[in-house]
Amino acid sequence: xxxxxxxxxxxxxxxxxxxxxxxxGETMPVNNPADGAKLGVxxxxxxxxxxxxxxxxxxxxxxxxxxxxxxxxxxxxxxxxAIMDNQEALATLLTLEQGKPLTEAxxxxxxxxxxxxxxxxxxxxxxxxxxxxxxxxxxxLVTKEPVGVVGAITPWNFPSSMLAxxxxxxxxxxxxxxxxxxxxxxxxxxxxxxLLEEVGLPSGVVNIVTGDAAAIGDELCTSPLVRKITFxxxxxxxxxxxxxxxxxxxxxxxxLGGNAPFIVFDDADLDRAVAGxxxxxxxxxxxxxxxxxxxxVQSGIxxxxxxxxxxxxxxxxxxxxxxPASNQGPLIDSRAVxxxxxxxxxxxEKGGIVVxxxxxxSLGGNFYEPTVISGAKPDMMFMRDEIFGPIAPVFRFEExxxxxxxxxxxxxxxxxxxxxxxxxxxxxxxEGLKYGMVGINEGLIAAPEVPFGGVKHSGLGREGGxxxxxxYVETKYVCVGGFCR
Ligand code: ADP
Numbered sequence: 001x002x003x004x005x006x007x008x009x010x011x012x013x014x015x016x017x018x019x020x021x022x023x024x025g026e027t028m029p030v031n032n033p034a035d036g037a038k039l040g041v042x043x044x045x046x047x048x049x050x051x052x053x054x055x056x057x058x059x060x061x062x063x064x065x066x067x068x069x070x071x072x073x074x075x076x077x078x079x080x081x082a083i084m085d086n087q088e089a090l091a092t093l094l095t096l097e098q099g100k101p102l103t104e105a106x107x108x109x110x111x112x113x114x115x116x117x118x119x120x121x122x123x124x125x126x127x128x129x130x131x132x133x134x135x136x137x138x139x140x141l142v143t144k145e146p147v148g149v150v151g152a153i154t155p156w157n158f159p160s161s162m163l164a165x166x167x168x169x170x171x172x173x174x175x176x177x178x179x180x181x182x183x184x185x186x187x188x189x190x191x192x193x194x195l196l197e198e199v200g201l202p203s204g205v206v207n208i209v210t211g212d213a214a215a216i217g218d219e220l221c222t223s224p225l226v227r228k229i230t231f232x233x234x235x236x237x238x239x240x241x242x243x244x245x246x247x248x249x250x251x252x253x254x255x256l257g258g259n260a261p262f263i264v265f266d267d268a269d270l271d272r273a274v275a276g277x278x279x280x281x282x283x284x285x286x287x288x289x290x291x292x293x294x295x296x297v298q299s300g301i302x303x304x305x306x307x308x309x310x311x312x313x314x315x316x317x318x319x320x321x322x323x324p325a326s327n328q329g330p331l332i333d334s335r336a337v338x339x340x341x342x343x344x345x346x347x348x349e350k351g352g353i354v355v356x357x358x359x360x361x362s363l364g365g366n367f368y369e370p371t372v373i374s375g376a377k378p379d380m381m382f383m384r385d386e387i388f389g390p391i392a393p394v395f396r397f398e399e400x401x402x403x404x405x406x407x408x409x410x411x412x413x414x415x416x417x418x419x420x421x422x423x424x425x426x427x428x429x430x431e432g433l434k435y436g437m438v439g440i441n442e443g444l445i446a447a448p449e450v451p452f453g454g455v456k457h458s459g460l461g462r463e464g465g466x467x468x469x470x471x472y473v474e475t476k477y478v479c480v481g482g483f484c485r
Pocket of ligand 1: 153154155156180181182183213214215216217218232233234235237238
């Protein structure tokens, strides 16, 4: 079954514990974004296969929800170990289809495993309440139950760890799932099927279907058997899924787009700010939802910051993620490159200055030069739209209140970053920013222990932390009467 390219590569859907093709036999290709080479094919499935997967998940729910928390915790622990035992093969597969440097891919696999371990631990702590009763002859219990079948739709930028953030809490809570991975990166999701088989997850508890995104998404949203949709992806698709899920009043968790501001005050530690800027911008070639979209730098430190930052950016080496000399991979596809070009053209036309980069890389294909643009202005596309590429626009500002207003002047509200050594200012600005997550003098903020998520058009719900399990359980109130007197 396994391919010579990689032991985890599967070219079939994973439904009810079986590896199966699309009913029609149709497939779609998966290409390496670094060189366009075809890595393999996956089934081009639609409504019927999704229905089969939902049915399997629904049947499996009866047994899975009755397992003990300890049994589910032990299985998740085994899953964590299986992921880490196979970190190198999983990371290689991820780099092949996604493009990110192998060191980042290893990090993503380890991060996914860490979420699974966290939720293995959380599985045993899904507590209810015994509430003091207002009635002498009645007792009040509040219990937590799994929501049921979960439909999980995942993106291509973190095709492995985003699934960990969804399957971890779903399995811990006692839910079953149907997964639809991104079209560009289905192999990293199908690899979870191999791992789940290896650790003995009962058939049908997790099902993975690849193919027609709209057909699969519609069936997941409208099926009465699916009780929750969890999605990571663009705000546009997220809004559409929320609207579709309304027809059956499903729970929804949405991790959507961001437009992260990175604010550097004159009193910031410049070394730290430059290191943070670099880390928040160029990880995964700028293709993360918490990547900085807009750098706001105060006048007094502006020129020094731009110079130091551009020097660091110029030192990046582009190439295939499998090449140990490269620390910056390609963009996911040609559409992403065109979108990146559009941002740069728009900025140039409106007076932006390209300090470094600003064009397609000489490697060709999906490679774009890491770019720093100074003189960014509010009328440029960066202000409103998510870049999702390797461009760092730098705005100059003067006053604290002015920058809070600029940072908040967006529909998004996922992550933001503030660099200052003034404690009072750090607190004022943190409280003024309408974002779900704030990094103060820190650019790397995600971890399984924390509630990851956004406000406004950036999403609903939180992944990770003590809060992460809440989206996967229902609260049941039980009133017990008639036994005291
Ligand atoms: P991006 O713009 O970053 O590719 P998308 O929001 O388009 O992000 O994709 C995120 C996920 O949503 C992917 O799995 C993609 O296949 C899926 N998707 C895209 N269109 C639809 C749709 N109409 N219904 C359901 N899922 C969709």
